[in-house]
Amino acid sequence: MPSEKAPGGDASLSGIEAVSAAVLAMSRHLEVREVLRRITASARELLGAEYAALGVPDDHGGFAQFVVDGVSDEQWRAIGPLPRQHGVLATMLHDLAPTRLDDVRRAPAFGGWPSAHPTLTDFLGMPIVDDGEIVGALFLANKQGGFTDHDEDLLRILVAHAALALGNARLYERSRELTLAGERARIAHDLHDAVSQKLFSLRLTAKAAAALVERDPARARAELAEVAKLAAEAADELRAVVVELRPAALEEDGLVATLASQVQVLDRAHSASVSFTAQGVRALPPAQEAAVLRVAQEALHNALRHSGAQAVTVALAGSGPAGRGARLRVADDGRGFDPESVRRAGRHLGLVSMRDRAAGVGGRLSLESAPGTGTVVEMEVPGA
Incomplete structure (x- = not known):
């Protein structure tokens, strides 16, 4: 050294x-x-x-x-x-x-x-x-x-x-390892719930189309159109999972470039529009950049998989004294939910892990949502 x-x-x-x-x-x-x-x-x-x-x-x-x-x-x-x-x-x-x-x-x-x-x-x-x-x-x-x-x-x-x-x-570091293990389990669950079910439906639909080719060509064509639709959706789900599994190039590219790249890929992979803006963001300590990225990924996952949103916006801006900190905002126009009802039902939607990540680097996290109004997740970290 x-x-x-x-x-x-x-x-x-x-x-x-x-x-x-x-x-x-x-x-x-x-x-x-x-x-x-x-x-x-x-x-x-x-x-x-x-x-x-x-x-x-x-x-x-x-x-x-x-x-x-x-x-x-x-x-x-x-x-x-x-x-x-x-x-x-x-x-x-x-x-x-x-x-x-x-x-x-x-x-x-x-x-x-x-x-x-x-x-x-x-x-x-x-x-x-x-x-x-x-x-x-x-x-x-x-x-x-x-x-x-x-x-x-x-x-x-x-x-x-x-x-x-x-x-x-x-x-x-042990907490981070446990969090990564939890994320792997969540991704495996997503693969089973989303991709596996779509592939199962695709197989059944393809069999139905094959059976109808001779006696009802019109219905067979409709089933084949459904096959194409299901295959496209399965491909979108797989691309989204690949984005989550891909190691983030934070050390090489920095937070802004890494987050912009991931948003771009998600925008292509999903039918919803996903956009990103950044303004006045300075380099943060490595632990803070990693936490901001992971919270953004979790918030994007919730918005794209569970909210039914048509548009998701991700904004990153400098904050705090001399702009040394950063504020992340992930907002969607989806169906929204009642945070208190979700908490009582034991369905955390990753909120606990997001709050833990923010607190672990001296930051804070807030969430605003209500049925029919979309969801906004904000995280602020102090910087160096």
């Missing part, structure tokens, strides 16, 4: 203010990999070390994830494979006490480095503990003048917050 400058500490910040700044930096992220990277960079900057690394162990004597800071991409590639759980690292993964050394090379457990590895001297390492379990090891090396008791106290505070940030990130 690119090397970042490690200042020796901002004189304008006291120790507790510096820790607070580091904790806030960690808390802004939800993806585990990014949280690990931010913990490592924050620790290095906080203590003014030249190098920092954080390892999350696996169950096979290695590391499931290993993040470094202060090492360039070229250096990291030259170092080679990830380290194993041995030497000083192994000690840190089995001992709750911190490890502080004047020269790590003289430690009894020191086992050497690959030839491209930078030379480390003074060393401070501390396990990351969550609910009594060591979930990682954070260490820093090469601080001018060596590490002090004060450095150890600061790192202990930072590591406690790092455990919380890492735990929250893992819960978020």
Whole structure:
């Protein structure tokens, strides 16, 4: 990864203010990999070390994830494979006490480095503990003048917050996995309810047409017309499902382009008109962009499959201070419904998952609908 400058500490910040700044930096992220990277960079900057690394162990004597800071991409590639759980690292993964050394090379457990590895001297390492379990090891090396008791106290505070940030990130990713599993189940249900039923009707209609060809050609032609209609509807349903299954290219294309592309495909796949507009939208944090996209997909799914709408509009606009946030609006002219009746009947139409997605990225979601008036879903996220 690119090397970042490690200042020796901002004189304008006291120790507790510096820790607070580091904790806030960690808390802004939800993806585990990014949280690990931010913990490592924050620790290095906080203590003014030249190098920092954080390892999350696996169950096979290695590391499931290993993040470094202060090492360039070229250096990291030259170092080679990830380290194993041995030497000083192994000690840190089995001992709750911190490890502080004047020269790590003289430690009894020191086992050497690959030839491209930078030379480390003074060393401070501390396990990351969550609910009594060591979930990682954070260490820093090469601080001018060596590490002090004060450095150890600061790192202990930072590591406690790092455990919380890492735990929250893992819960978020687990929640996202469960949501994806739920979406797969919903898509499978849609395939069964919509496409499978249409294909079954198509087969019966085709058999009826074949039986009528000789004795009633006119009725046979009518049945064949119905076959063509059912086949077209089944193809539309399949195209819509493919759109939902297709991985969104958020990282490559961004939210606006990705959402515009999906709306365009849905407009072609369905008889209803589906349109998209965007105005003043800035790039959002990755987790927020993913949440906005998924809420838009869920709202579009409801409008196109359940509302009987003739027109669906999707609008995305900048919002909040300096336009850093975004507001999504999905509106249809369908039959609408009574939200309270739907809630009492236990039919959520994806509303729970949409609200959870919005809340999970610090946003809010609202829904307006009534029988005969269509439905409007709005979501707003704060941005960076």
